[in-house]
Amino acid sequence: MYMQPPGAVRNTVLIVDDDVEARRQLRNLLSANGYWVIEAGNGRIARELLAVQEINLVVSDIFMPECDGFELIAAIRAMASPVPVIAMSDHECWTGLNFLDAANDLGAAAVIEKPFRAHLLLRLIDDALLAAAHRGPVVPLGAVAEPERKRIPAGLEWVGGRPA
DSSP: OOOOOTTOOSOEEEEEOSOHHHHHHHHHHHHHTTOEEEEESSHHHHHHHHHHSOOSEEEEESOOSSSOHHHHHHHHHTSSSOOOEEEEESTHHHHOSOHHHHHHHHTOSEEEESSEEHHHHHHHHHHHHHHHHTTSOOOSTTSSSOTTOOOOOTTOSEESSOOO
């Protein structure tokens, strides 16, 4: 059910978010840009998928039931061949705590605050995949990504809600 089609050369991205609408938006955005997308509703399911499926990158929310993004990042960092994780959250704005910095400290390749512009996430993904291919640290946003080759499907300029 989750297996990538034979002969496919696209990178596989695992989207982890308990919000069905957020997953739909991300799936549509990433699929439109040539990524093979797999989804999980929480970190526990994501860990199960990581054990059986070849995945190149994870885009994960931080706050989810059963196994949150912090636990998922720690589990991925402990893997024999860890994959890059891009952590996202909108909770910082109402708690005053910087959960994205904490995710970065745990080993996330990059962090992004919801809502975010779709093209920014696409550039973070490109940068993280390029760095992983070279096994180096993620470089600053957009330093190596191709300029504006990205397709933003109609209605998906903002992902994770609209700014206030």
